[in-house]
Amino acid sequence: MADAVPVRLAVLVSGNGTNLQAFIDHIESHEINGRIACVVSNKRDAFALKRAEQYGIPTIVHESGAYADRRDYDAALVAILRNHDVQLIVLAGFMRILTDVMVDAFPHAIMNIHPALLPAFPGLHAQKQALDYGVRFAGCTVHFVDRGTDTGPIILQAVVPVFENDSEETLAARIQQEEHRIYPEAVRLFCAGKICVDGRRVRVSP
Structure with missing residues:
Protein backbone atom coordinates (compact mmCIF):
# COMPACT_ATOMS: atom_id res chain seq x y z
CA MET A 1 0.00 0.00 0.00
CA ALA A 2 1.40 3.39 -1.02
CA ASP A 3 2.22 5.93 1.65
CA ALA A 4 -0.42 8.62 2.18
CA VAL A 5 0.28 11.94 0.47
CA PRO A 6 1.53 14.50 3.04
CA VAL A 7 -1.03 17.09 4.10
CA ARG A 8 -0.11 20.60 2.98
CA LEU A 9 0.14 22.97 5.96
CA ALA A 10 0.37 26.72 6.32
CA VAL A 11 1.74 28.12 9.57
CA LEU A 12 0.70 31.69 10.43
CA VAL A 13 3.13 33.53 12.71
CA SER A 14 3.90 36.92 14.20
CA GLY A 15 6.85 36.31 16.52
CA ASN A 16 9.54 33.90 17.60
CA GLY A 17 8.04 30.74 16.13
CA THR A 18 8.74 28.15 18.84
CA ASN A 19 5.60 26.21 17.91
CA LEU A 20 6.63 26.43 14.26
CA GLN A 21 9.92 24.82 15.25
CA ALA A 22 8.04 22.03 17.02
CA PHE A 23 6.08 21.32 13.82
CA ILE A 24 9.24 21.33 11.73
CA ASP A 25 10.94 18.91 14.13
CA HIS A 26 8.01 16.49 14.10
CA ILE A 27 7.78 16.60 10.31
CA GLU A 28 11.54 16.06 9.95
CA SER A 29 11.29 12.99 12.22
CA HIS A 30 8.34 11.67 10.15
CA GLU A 31 5.97 11.81 13.12
CA ILE A 32 3.66 14.15 11.19
CA ASN A 33 2.66 13.17 7.65
CA GLY A 34 2.63 16.77 6.54
CA ARG A 35 4.57 19.32 4.56
CA ILE A 36 4.71 23.01 5.43
CA ALA A 37 3.75 24.63 2.12
CA CYS A 38 4.30 28.16 3.44
CA VAL A 39 4.85 30.27 6.52
CA VAL A 40 2.93 33.56 6.54
CA SER A 41 3.72 36.44 8.88
CA ASN A 42 1.96 39.75 9.41
CA LYS A 43 5.25 41.14 10.75
CA ARG A 44 8.31 41.55 8.58
CA ASP A 45 10.77 41.13 11.47
CA ALA A 46 9.26 37.94 12.93
CA PHE A 47 12.08 35.53 13.84
CA ALA A 48 9.80 32.67 12.77
CA LEU A 49 10.50 33.67 9.15
CA LYS A 50 14.21 33.00 9.67
CA ARG A 51 13.39 29.61 11.19
CA ALA A 52 11.41 28.70 8.09
CA GLU A 53 14.07 29.94 5.69
CA GLN A 54 16.67 27.72 7.37
CA TYR A 55 14.62 24.71 6.24
CA GLY A 56 13.86 26.00 2.75
CA ILE A 57 10.20 26.65 3.57
CA PRO A 58 8.57 29.39 1.46
CA THR A 59 7.85 32.52 3.50
CA ILE A 60 5.36 35.31 2.85
CA VAL A 61 5.07 38.67 4.64
CA HIS A 62 1.44 39.74 4.60
CA GLU A 63 1.20 43.09 6.34
CA SER A 64 -2.07 44.88 6.98
CA GLY A 65 -1.17 48.41 5.89
CA ALA A 66 -2.35 48.02 2.29
CA TYR A 67 -5.86 46.84 3.23
CA ALA A 68 -8.91 48.88 4.14
CA ASP A 69 -10.08 46.57 6.90
CA ARG A 70 -9.63 43.11 8.44
CA ARG A 71 -12.02 41.42 6.00
CA ASP A 72 -10.07 42.72 2.99
CA TYR A 73 -6.85 41.54 4.63
CA ASP A 74 -8.32 38.10 5.20
CA ALA A 75 -9.64 37.86 1.65
CA ALA A 76 -6.10 38.40 0.36
CA LEU A 77 -4.81 35.87 2.89
CA VAL A 78 -7.32 33.28 1.67
CA ALA A 79 -6.06 33.82 -1.88
CA ILE A 80 -2.45 33.28 -0.74
CA LEU A 81 -3.31 30.06 1.05
CA ARG A 82 -5.37 28.70 -1.83
CA ASN A 83 -2.54 29.50 -4.21
CA HIS A 84 -0.39 27.17 -2.07
CA ASP A 85 -3.06 24.42 -2.05
CA VAL A 86 -3.17 24.49 1.76
CA GLN A 87 -5.30 21.86 3.54
CA LEU A 88 -4.64 22.81 7.19
CA ILE A 89 -3.83 26.23 8.65
CA VAL A 90 -2.02 26.33 11.97
CA LEU A 91 -1.91 29.56 13.99
CA ALA A 92 1.40 29.78 15.84
CA GLY A 93 1.39 33.07 17.71
CA PHE A 94 -0.41 34.86 14.88
CA MET A 95 -1.45 38.16 16.49
CA ARG A 96 -4.55 38.86 14.46
CA ILE A 97 -8.19 37.94 15.01
CA LEU A 98 -9.52 36.15 11.94
CA THR A 99 -12.77 37.31 10.38
CA ASP A 100 -15.60 35.24 8.95
CA VAL A 101 -13.96 35.58 5.51
CA MET A 102 -11.06 33.40 6.62
CA VAL A 103 -12.97 31.07 8.95
CA ASP A 104 -15.69 30.30 6.40
CA ALA A 105 -13.12 29.61 3.68
CA PHE A 106 -11.47 26.83 5.74
CA PRO A 107 -14.12 25.25 8.00
CA HIS A 108 -12.63 22.92 10.61
CA ALA A 109 -9.23 23.38 8.97
CA ILE A 110 -7.78 26.19 11.10
CA MET A 111 -6.13 25.24 14.40
Missing part, protein backbone atom coordinates in the same frame (compact mmCIF):
# COMPACT_ATOMS: atom_id res chain seq x y z
CA ASN A 112 -5.08 27.47 17.26
CA ILE A 113 -3.51 26.90 20.65
CA HIS A 114 -4.56 28.93 23.67
CA PRO A 115 -2.59 29.04 26.97
CA ALA A 116 -5.55 28.14 29.20
CA LEU A 117 -8.01 25.32 29.75
CA LEU A 118 -10.84 26.60 27.61
CA PRO A 119 -13.58 27.62 28.03
CA ALA A 120 -11.86 29.25 31.04
CA PHE A 121 -9.84 32.43 30.46
CA PRO A 122 -10.28 33.13 26.74
CA GLY A 123 -8.71 36.15 25.08
CA LEU A 124 -5.50 37.94 26.01
CA HIS A 125 -3.30 37.47 29.09
CA ALA A 126 -4.71 34.04 29.94
CA GLN A 127 -1.90 33.27 32.38
CA LYS A 128 -2.57 36.49 34.31
CA GLN A 129 -6.29 35.71 34.32
CA ALA A 130 -5.57 32.28 35.79
CA LEU A 131 -3.25 33.62 38.49
CA ASP A 132 -5.64 36.44 39.42
CA TYR A 133 -8.49 33.94 39.74
CA GLY A 134 -6.44 31.74 42.03
CA VAL A 135 -6.76 28.47 40.12
CA ARG A 136 -4.72 25.45 41.21
CA PHE A 137 -4.31 24.12 37.67
CA ALA A 138 -3.83 25.83 34.31
CA GLY A 139 -2.85 24.49 30.92
CA CYS A 140 -3.37 24.84 27.20
CA THR A 141 -5.97 23.95 24.61
CA VAL A 142 -5.70 23.12 20.92
CA HIS A 143 -8.96 23.97 19.18
CA PHE A 144 -10.43 24.60 15.78
CA VAL A 145 -11.07 28.25 15.02
CA ASP A 146 -14.64 29.47 14.57
CA ARG A 147 -16.14 32.96 14.43
CA GLY A 148 -15.83 33.47 18.20
CA THR A 149 -12.79 34.24 20.33
CA ASP A 150 -11.30 30.94 21.51
CA THR A 151 -14.70 29.25 21.24
CA GLY A 152 -14.12 26.58 18.58
CA PRO A 153 -14.34 22.80 19.12
CA ILE A 154 -11.63 21.51 21.47
CA ILE A 155 -9.15 18.97 20.05
CA LEU A 156 -6.63 18.39 22.85
CA GLN A 157 -5.86 19.85 26.28
CA ALA A 158 -2.98 19.56 28.74
CA VAL A 159 -2.92 20.45 32.43
CA VAL A 160 -0.09 22.00 34.46
CA PRO A 161 -0.02 22.81 38.19
CA VAL A 162 -0.03 26.39 39.43
CA PHE A 163 2.48 27.01 42.22
CA GLU A 164 2.21 29.55 45.02
CA ASN A 165 5.22 31.52 43.80
CA ASP A 166 4.30 31.48 40.10
CA SER A 167 4.54 34.62 38.02
CA GLU A 168 3.02 35.07 34.59
CA GLU A 169 6.41 34.24 33.11
CA THR A 170 7.03 31.02 35.06
CA LEU A 171 3.51 29.77 34.45
CA ALA A 172 3.74 30.65 30.76
CA ALA A 173 7.01 28.73 30.44
CA ARG A 174 5.48 25.63 32.02
CA ILE A 175 2.44 25.88 29.76
CA GLN A 176 4.60 26.37 26.68
CA GLN A 177 6.35 23.05 27.30
CA GLU A 178 2.95 21.37 27.02
CA GLU A 179 2.07 23.43 23.95
CA HIS A 180 5.09 21.98 22.17
CA ARG A 181 3.84 18.50 23.01
CA ILE A 182 0.10 18.63 22.26
CA TYR A 183 0.04 21.03 19.30
CA PRO A 184 2.16 18.78 17.05
CA GLU A 185 0.08 15.83 18.26
CA ALA A 186 -3.14 17.55 17.16
CA VAL A 187 -1.60 18.26 13.76
CA ARG A 188 -0.40 14.65 13.53
CA LEU A 189 -3.93 13.37 14.20
CA PHE A 190 -5.39 15.69 11.54
CA CYS A 191 -2.80 14.64 8.96
CA ALA A 192 -3.50 10.98 9.75
CA GLY A 193 -7.22 11.50 9.10
CA LYS A 194 -8.11 10.62 12.67
CA ILE A 195 -10.11 13.75 13.57
CA CYS A 196 -13.85 14.16 13.01
CA VAL A 197 -15.91 17.14 14.18
CA ASP A 198 -19.38 16.26 15.45
CA GLY A 199 -21.10 19.47 16.52
CA ARG A 200 -18.98 20.82 19.36
CA ARG A 201 -17.22 17.49 19.91
CA VAL A 202 -13.99 16.52 18.22
CA ARG A 203 -13.84 12.75 17.95
CA VAL A 204 -10.45 11.07 17.55
CA SER A 205 -10.25 7.65 15.91
CA PRO A 206 -8.14 5.06 17.75
Whole structure:
Protein backbone atom coordinates (compact mmCIF):
# COMPACT_ATOMS: atom_id res chain seq x y z
CA MET A 1 0.00 0.00 0.00
CA ALA A 2 1.40 3.39 -1.02
CA ASP A 3 2.22 5.93 1.65
CA ALA A 4 -0.42 8.62 2.18
CA VAL A 5 0.28 11.94 0.47
CA PRO A 6 1.53 14.50 3.04
CA VAL A 7 -1.03 17.09 4.10
CA ARG A 8 -0.11 20.60 2.98
CA LEU A 9 0.14 22.97 5.96
CA ALA A 10 0.37 26.72 6.32
CA VAL A 11 1.74 28.12 9.57
CA LEU A 12 0.70 31.69 10.43
CA VAL A 13 3.13 33.53 12.71
CA SER A 14 3.90 36.92 14.20
CA GLY A 15 6.85 36.31 16.52
CA ASN A 16 9.54 33.90 17.60
CA GLY A 17 8.04 30.74 16.13
CA THR A 18 8.74 28.15 18.84
CA ASN A 19 5.60 26.21 17.91
CA LEU A 20 6.63 26.43 14.26
CA GLN A 21 9.92 24.82 15.25
CA ALA A 22 8.04 22.03 17.02
CA PHE A 23 6.08 21.32 13.82
CA ILE A 24 9.24 21.33 11.73
CA ASP A 25 10.94 18.91 14.13
CA HIS A 26 8.01 16.49 14.10
CA ILE A 27 7.78 16.60 10.31
CA GLU A 28 11.54 16.06 9.95
CA SER A 29 11.29 12.99 12.22
CA HIS A 30 8.34 11.67 10.15
CA GLU A 31 5.97 11.81 13.12
CA ILE A 32 3.66 14.15 11.19
CA ASN A 33 2.66 13.17 7.65
CA GLY A 34 2.63 16.77 6.54
CA ARG A 35 4.57 19.32 4.56
CA ILE A 36 4.71 23.01 5.43
CA ALA A 37 3.75 24.63 2.12
CA CYS A 38 4.30 28.16 3.44
CA VAL A 39 4.85 30.27 6.52
CA VAL A 40 2.93 33.56 6.54
CA SER A 41 3.72 36.44 8.88
CA ASN A 42 1.96 39.75 9.41
CA LYS A 43 5.25 41.14 10.75
CA ARG A 44 8.31 41.55 8.58
CA ASP A 45 10.77 41.13 11.47
CA ALA A 46 9.26 37.94 12.93
CA PHE A 47 12.08 35.53 13.84
CA ALA A 48 9.80 32.67 12.77
CA LEU A 49 10.50 33.67 9.15
CA LYS A 50 14.21 33.00 9.67
CA ARG A 51 13.39 29.61 11.19
CA ALA A 52 11.41 28.70 8.09
CA GLU A 53 14.07 29.94 5.69
CA GLN A 54 16.67 27.72 7.37
CA TYR A 55 14.62 24.71 6.24
CA GLY A 56 13.86 26.00 2.75
CA ILE A 57 10.20 26.65 3.57
CA PRO A 58 8.57 29.39 1.46
CA THR A 59 7.85 32.52 3.50
CA ILE A 60 5.36 35.31 2.85
CA VAL A 61 5.07 38.67 4.64
CA HIS A 62 1.44 39.74 4.60
CA GLU A 63 1.20 43.09 6.34
CA SER A 64 -2.07 44.88 6.98
CA GLY A 65 -1.17 48.41 5.89
CA ALA A 66 -2.35 48.02 2.29
CA TYR A 67 -5.86 46.84 3.23
CA ALA A 68 -8.91 48.88 4.14
CA ASP A 69 -10.08 46.57 6.90
CA ARG A 70 -9.63 43.11 8.44
CA ARG A 71 -12.02 41.42 6.00
CA ASP A 72 -10.07 42.72 2.99
CA TYR A 73 -6.85 41.54 4.63
CA ASP A 74 -8.32 38.10 5.20
CA ALA A 75 -9.64 37.86 1.65
CA ALA A 76 -6.10 38.40 0.36
CA LEU A 77 -4.81 35.87 2.89
CA VAL A 78 -7.32 33.28 1.67
CA ALA A 79 -6.06 33.82 -1.88
CA ILE A 80 -2.45 33.28 -0.74
CA LEU A 81 -3.31 30.06 1.05
CA ARG A 82 -5.37 28.70 -1.83
CA ASN A 83 -2.54 29.50 -4.21
CA HIS A 84 -0.39 27.17 -2.07
CA ASP A 85 -3.06 24.42 -2.05
CA VAL A 86 -3.17 24.49 1.76
CA GLN A 87 -5.30 21.86 3.54
CA LEU A 88 -4.64 22.81 7.19
CA ILE A 89 -3.83 26.23 8.65
CA VAL A 90 -2.02 26.33 11.97
CA LEU A 91 -1.91 29.56 13.99
CA ALA A 92 1.40 29.78 15.84
CA GLY A 93 1.39 33.07 17.71
CA PHE A 94 -0.41 34.86 14.88
CA MET A 95 -1.45 38.16 16.49
CA ARG A 96 -4.55 38.86 14.46
CA ILE A 97 -8.19 37.94 15.01
CA LEU A 98 -9.52 36.15 11.94
CA THR A 99 -12.77 37.31 10.38
CA ASP A 100 -15.60 35.24 8.95
CA VAL A 101 -13.96 35.58 5.51
CA MET A 102 -11.06 33.40 6.62
CA VAL A 103 -12.97 31.07 8.95
CA ASP A 104 -15.69 30.30 6.40
CA ALA A 105 -13.12 29.61 3.68
CA PHE A 106 -11.47 26.83 5.74
CA PRO A 107 -14.12 25.25 8.00
CA HIS A 108 -12.63 22.92 10.61
CA ALA A 109 -9.23 23.38 8.97
CA ILE A 110 -7.78 26.19 11.10
CA MET A 111 -6.13 25.24 14.40
CA ASN A 112 -5.08 27.47 17.26
CA ILE A 113 -3.51 26.90 20.65
CA HIS A 114 -4.56 28.93 23.67
CA PRO A 115 -2.59 29.04 26.97
CA ALA A 116 -5.55 28.14 29.20
CA LEU A 117 -8.01 25.32 29.75
CA LEU A 118 -10.84 26.60 27.61
CA PRO A 119 -13.58 27.62 28.03
CA ALA A 120 -11.86 29.25 31.04
CA PHE A 121 -9.84 32.43 30.46
CA PRO A 122 -10.28 33.13 26.74
CA GLY A 123 -8.71 36.15 25.08
CA LEU A 124 -5.50 37.94 26.01
CA HIS A 125 -3.30 37.47 29.09
CA ALA A 126 -4.71 34.04 29.94
CA GLN A 127 -1.90 33.27 32.38
CA LYS A 128 -2.57 36.49 34.31
CA GLN A 129 -6.29 35.71 34.32
CA ALA A 130 -5.57 32.28 35.79
CA LEU A 131 -3.25 33.62 38.49
CA ASP A 132 -5.64 36.44 39.42
CA TYR A 133 -8.49 33.94 39.74
CA GLY A 134 -6.44 31.74 42.03
CA VAL A 135 -6.76 28.47 40.12
CA ARG A 136 -4.72 25.45 41.21
CA PHE A 137 -4.31 24.12 37.67
CA ALA A 138 -3.83 25.83 34.31
CA GLY A 139 -2.85 24.49 30.92
CA CYS A 140 -3.37 24.84 27.20
CA THR A 141 -5.97 23.95 24.61
CA VAL A 142 -5.70 23.12 20.92
CA HIS A 143 -8.96 23.97 19.18
CA PHE A 144 -10.43 24.60 15.78
CA VAL A 145 -11.07 28.25 15.02
CA ASP A 146 -14.64 29.47 14.57
CA ARG A 147 -16.14 32.96 14.43
CA GLY A 148 -15.83 33.47 18.20
CA THR A 149 -12.79 34.24 20.33
CA ASP A 150 -11.30 30.94 21.51
CA THR A 151 -14.70 29.25 21.24
CA GLY A 152 -14.12 26.58 18.58
CA PRO A 153 -14.34 22.80 19.12
CA ILE A 154 -11.63 21.51 21.47
CA ILE A 155 -9.15 18.97 20.05
CA LEU A 156 -6.63 18.39 22.85
CA GLN A 157 -5.86 19.85 26.28
CA ALA A 158 -2.98 19.56 28.74
CA VAL A 159 -2.92 20.45 32.43
CA VAL A 160 -0.09 22.00 34.46
CA PRO A 161 -0.02 22.81 38.19
CA VAL A 162 -0.03 26.39 39.43
CA PHE A 163 2.48 27.01 42.22
CA GLU A 164 2.21 29.55 45.02
CA ASN A 165 5.22 31.52 43.80
CA ASP A 166 4.30 31.48 40.10
CA SER A 167 4.54 34.62 38.02
CA GLU A 168 3.02 35.07 34.59
CA GLU A 169 6.41 34.24 33.11
CA THR A 170 7.03 31.02 35.06
CA LEU A 171 3.51 29.77 34.45
CA ALA A 172 3.74 30.65 30.76
CA ALA A 173 7.01 28.73 30.44
CA ARG A 174 5.48 25.63 32.02
CA ILE A 175 2.44 25.88 29.76
CA GLN A 176 4.60 26.37 26.68
CA GLN A 177 6.35 23.05 27.30
CA GLU A 178 2.95 21.37 27.02
CA GLU A 179 2.07 23.43 23.95
CA HIS A 180 5.09 21.98 22.17
CA ARG A 181 3.84 18.50 23.01
CA ILE A 182 0.10 18.63 22.26
CA TYR A 183 0.04 21.03 19.30
CA PRO A 184 2.16 18.78 17.05
CA GLU A 185 0.08 15.83 18.26
CA ALA A 186 -3.14 17.55 17.16
CA VAL A 187 -1.60 18.26 13.76
CA ARG A 188 -0.40 14.65 13.53
CA LEU A 189 -3.93 13.37 14.20
CA PHE A 190 -5.39 15.69 11.54
CA CYS A 191 -2.80 14.64 8.96
CA ALA A 192 -3.50 10.98 9.75
CA GLY A 193 -7.22 11.50 9.10
CA LYS A 194 -8.11 10.62 12.67
CA ILE A 195 -10.11 13.75 13.57
CA CYS A 196 -13.85 14.16 13.01
CA VAL A 197 -15.91 17.14 14.18
CA ASP A 198 -19.38 16.26 15.45
CA GLY A 199 -21.10 19.47 16.52
CA ARG A 200 -18.98 20.82 19.36
CA ARG A 201 -17.22 17.49 19.91
CA VAL A 202 -13.99 16.52 18.22
CA ARG A 203 -13.84 12.75 17.95
CA VAL A 204 -10.45 11.07 17.55
CA SER A 205 -10.25 7.65 15.91
CA PRO A 206 -8.14 5.06 17.75
